[in-house]
Amino acid sequence: MARAKIGTSKYEAKTLKASGSQKLKYYCQICSKQCRDSNGFKNLLQSKSHLGRISNLQSSGESNSIVSSYSHKFQTDFLNLLLLVNHGTKSINANRFYQEYIRQLTQTDESGENGEMDSEGFNLETGLIDSQEIQRLKNKEDEEYLRANNEINDRLIQKQIKREQELEIK
Known part of the structure; x- marks a missing residue:
């Protein structure tokens, strides 16, 4: 199979795929792992490491608190982002804004791997200014x-x- 030529869309797609910076469709918060497609996500859900994490959470009784903390964190961050971007008085497509929120979240997670996270885990303001x-x-x-x-x-x-x-x- 021939290699994709530099500068073509096929080359760009392959480099994005290789770097892991593709469109976020499937993500497991417990494992902090991003999957490209439904098959990869299904395989992750059936993997021993994922099932082990789930059973550890259930046996320790932390599963409900983790779900509620994720929900609370999402709600507060989503609303803070909504106010930071000054959408508070304007109407905006909720799906587009949610995608913007997820994009900001993944960007801050990626920057956090380089040690640039704030004390709360991530900072939504950095990508918005x-x-x-x-x-x-x-x-x-x-x-x-x-x-x-x-x-x-x-x-x-x-x-x-x-x-x-x-x-x-x-």
């Missing part, structure tokens, strides 16, 4: 840092002047 907004926030932080640094330097200089004046008086 455009580059101009990020630059504005960085500039604002830099200005605040410089202002604070200048204030500290001014205080130190004032203290040195005071000491020098006290030494001249003595």
